[in-house]
Amino acid sequence: MPVISRGLEGIVAAETRIGDVRGDVGQLIYCGYDINELAGKASYEEVIHLLWHGHLPSKRELDKLTTALRAERELPQGVIDFLTAAPKSATPIDIMRTAVSMLGCYPTVRHDLDMNENEAIAIKLVAQIGIIAAYFHRARCGKDLPPIRKDLGEAAHFLWLMDGKEPTPDAVQTLDVAYVLHAEHGFNASTFTARVVASTLSDMYSAVSAAIGALKGPLHGGANEGVIHMLQEIGSLDRVDEWIDDALAQKKKIMGIGHRVYKVLDPRAPHLKTMATKLSNQLGEPKWIQMSERIAQIMKERKGLNANVDFYSATVYYSLGIPTDLFTPIFAIARASGWTAHILEQLADNRLFRPLSEYAGPEPGKKFVPIEDR
Numbered sequence: 001m002p003v004i005s006r007g008l009e010g011i012v013a014a015e016t017r018i019g020d021v022r023g024d025v026g027q028l029i030y031c032g033y034d035i036n037e038l039a040g041k042a043s044y045e046e047v048i049h050l051l052w053h054g055h056l057p058s059k060r061e062l063d064k065l066t067t068a069l070r071a072e073r074e075l076p077q078g079v080i081d082f083l084t085a086a087p088k089s090a091t092p093i094d095i096m097r098t099a100v101s102m103l104g105c106y107p108t109v110r111h112d113l114d115m116n117e118n119e120a121i122a123i124k125l126v127a128q129i130g131i132i133a134a135y136f137h138r139a140r141c142g143k144d145l146p147p148i149r150k151d152l153g154e155a156a157h158f159l160w161l162m163d164g165k166e167p168t169p170d171a172v173q174t175l176d177v178a179y180v181l182h183a184e185h186g187f188n189a190s191t192f193t194a195r196v197v198a199s200t201l202s203d204m205y206s207a208v209s210a211a212i213g214a215l216k217g218p219l220h221g222g223a224n225e226g227v228i229h230m231l232q233e234i235g236s237l238d239r240v241d242e243w244i245d246d247a248l249a250q251k252k253k254i255m256g257i258g259h260r261v262y263k264v265l266d267p268r269a270p271h272l273k274t275m276a277t278k279l280s281n282q283l284g285e286p287k288w289i290q291m292s293e294r295i296a297q298i299m300k301e302r303k304g305l306n307a308n309v310d311f312y313s314a315t316v317y318y319s320l321g322i323p324t325d326l327f328t329p330i331f332a333i334a335r336a337s338g339w340t341a342h343i344l345e346q347l348a349d350n351r352l353f354r355p356l357s358e359y360a361g362p363e364p365g366k367k368f369v370p371i372e373d374r
């Protein structure tokens with residue numbers, strides 16, 4: 001009898017050399033590097049190279065990658081038209097999913113880059129996904145679309161496009177570290193989705209738009225938006241205990257808490273907590289981090305659950321002045337590097353994903369009855 005594992009829990013679906021999530025010891029590995037070794041030291045662009053090529057870049061390799069990424073920033077006019085004409089009330093993650101899919105209708109990639117077509121598409125997707133989110137945000141606010149620049153790294157360029165003004169070095173450094181921390185996470189739901197789509201020999205745009213659809217859910221990347229909504233609803237530190245009591249009594253999930261794989265602390269959380277503490281103090285609004293700490297403490301004591309990556313990233317983004325509904329798109333921007341790395345790895349040694357299911361319907365033998373006799 002086949003064993004059923006609901007949610008594929010505990011199932012090893014394939015080998016990967018890209019990342020490893022060691023849930024029992026709270027360790028996250030990117031191609032042999034512990035995340036603690038990279039966060040705050042490696043730039044997001046260095047991490048993209050690491051995930052795509054398996055090693056940190058030399059200076060020459062990094063120059064080549066950053067030049068290629070910056071050269072691919074211009075969106076097709078048809079996509080810009082969509083972003084400016086789309087309903088202003090649409091959520092940015094839906095717009096992002098749709099626009100990434102649209103990019104697949106403009107399949108021109110550069111052929112002078114000494115790489116295969118899918119690698120060139122990966123560069124294009126990683127270069128353009130953030131521009132989609134920032135431009136839609138500007139357009140829905142009735143603001144101009146700032147010109148693309150080639151003198152800024154990925155994090156700085158996103159902030160420039162979103163705000164239309166020069167980002168501060170502190171904000172750039174913070175977002176860059178957040179990108180590094182969100183870039184890769186093994187066979188999480190969105191990455192697995194991307195690999196399943198790639199395994200059918202569909203195309204990269206389809207795989208990444210499907211991954212965005214998976215990331216959107218509140219049990220996955222959508223949790224970071226849920227965290228800020230929760231903090232706003234609670235409102236003040238003195239209301240935290242009562243609010244959590246009520247939520248737990250109603251069997252509600254507390255966003256940003258718990259993890260399918262980590263049974264101890266999510267190693268990304270302390271980095272984000274440090275940044276969130278610094279930023280919310282700088283902002284003169286320490287209550288957000290104070291409330292978060294109290295929630296984390298209660299959840300640890302009451303349920304033995306820890307904060308995950310989304311818990312403190314919410315306060316980090318909020319303190320950077322980023323609108324709440326861009327939190328999940330920012331997760332997608334960073335994770336685009338991991339998704340594309342996994343798609344390339346899948347395609348390099350492909351095997352169609354095709355699990356079995358356990359049939360639980362009626363025994364066969366029913367006879368067809370014409371509709372007028374049913």
Ligand SMILES: CC(C)(COP(=O)(O)OP(=O)(O)OC[C@H]1O[C@@H](n2cnc3c(N)ncnc32)[C@H](O)[C@@H]1OP(=O)(O)O)[C@@H](O)C(=O)NCCC(=O)NCCS
Nearest residue numbers: 218219220223252253254255256257258259260308309310
């Ligand atoms: C991430 C998540 C889906 C993983 O959960 P999972 O492995 O499927 O675990 P389950 O949902 O089966 O939960 C196991 C137990 O912990 C509880 N639990 C897990 N996460 C919880 C949370 N965030 N709040 C309250 N209770 C939680 C469940 O209620 C359940 O308790 P029970 O056994 O008394 O019924 C889950 O922790 C969750 O929904 N967290 C909130 C969303 C979130 O932050 N997602 C981002 C993940 S990076």
